Amino acid sequence: MADAPVDTATSVPVAVVGAGPAGLMLAHRLGRVGVETIVLDTRTRHEIETTQRAGILEADVARDLVETGVSDRILREGHEHEGTEIRFGGRAHRIHFKALVGESVWLYPQTDVFIDLADARDRDGGTVHFGVEDTEVLDVTTAAPRVRYTAADGSRHEIRARYVVGADGSRSMCRNLIPEDRRVRYGKEYPFAWFGIMAEAPRSAPELVYAHSDHGFALISQRTETVQRMYFQCDPDESVDAWSDDRIWETLQARVAGEDGFRLAEGPVLEKAVLRFRSFVQEPMRWGSMVLAGDAAHTVPPTGARGLNLALHDVKVLADVLLRALGDGGEAALDDYQPQALQRIWRAQNFSHWLTELLHTPPGASPFDRRRRLGELDNVVGTRAGRTYLSEQYTGWPVSAQG
Secondary structure (H helix, E strand, O other), X not given: OOOOOXXXXXXXXXXXXXXXXXXXXXXXXXHHOOOOEEEEOOOOHHHHHOOOOOOEEEHHHHHHHHHOOOOOHHHHHOEEEOEXXXXXXXXXXXXXXXXXXXXXXXXXXXXXXXXXXXXXXXXXXOEEEOOOEEEEEEOOOOOOOEEEEEOOOOOEEEEEEEEEEEOOOOOOOHHHHOOHHHOEEEEEEOOOEEEEEXXXXXXXXXXXXXXXXXXEEEEEOOOOOOEEEEEXXXXXXXXXXXXXXXXXXXXXXXXXXXXXXXXXXXXXXXXXXXXXXXXXEEEOOEEXXXXXXHHHOEEOOHHHOOHHHHHHHHHHHHHHHHHHHHOOOOHHHHHHHHHHHXXXXXXXXXXXXXXXXXXXXXXXXXXXXXXXXXXXXXXXXXXXXHHHHHHHHHHOOOHHHOO
């Protein structure tokens, strides 16, 4: 279909495949400095904004949403968390981020980040095409790449760009455009998953609670004052149909129980799903006139809440690089993107893997493995160096701290 007739052809400096938070934030950043973009996605806006996604935002990411003019809604409806709680051995241990490293994080769902960004694009007159089909990205090894797609009304269109950004998520089509013999994919599949629920119940705690027990891992998060998110470790092949509300609550209560008498506030389970997770990085993140950003280039386990933050950091770096590439820097400016992005990506991969291994018990773990893990947890919460390390990693690293 590369040479088939199209109904319209449009030229812009940057075409973005993928209208999730990464793609929309890149378009927003470029739009602020006068660089026109066209963003497209196979999903409809309704599909994206009704897919409930949790979210913990680093302080820098939260500030960027406000300071770049996306929206200040996070300040009104988000929840600042100055720390988190680690429970193990039947006891609670608070990690006070603010006191240790001077930063906090924000509980603000990814769904709301998307809505804010989509609204900002509408407000600013940005071009975003949702619900397209038959997307093709062509000629990425040339200085004139093209993106073709079919609109909802059946018409066929072509975008002629100088650069194409693949921000099309963990099932990325764009990353497969890099030839197999020229790419390297690093990955790890984990032998456990999360059983995630959304429940109609009041908050059980003011901040996130990470629990490690002989019964397994659990994470107690929040959504609103009356709807909460919770997760517990399960087998990747677990069937959600095998879990009644009573069984779910019994499992969660056992995993957070302790000598302090802590119990979860219970209520009807509104949603439930098994969430597999993996670590993944593809290099290179650039091929010719195409660059990858966000989940198209990397994914992390959800334990450390790095995924969305990494994606938004990618495009923060990329917006500057693209601006230079479109100016006097030329295509050579794109060479600066991957090294800057990968440093943070691999830091985040390390942290996410470390925290996942620390809090979960893998199948077949020996008594030594279990006791050693408790020793490591004690080291983390019982020493200032351990608490500071966790706080630095969890709240994120300012760009100035890299290098």
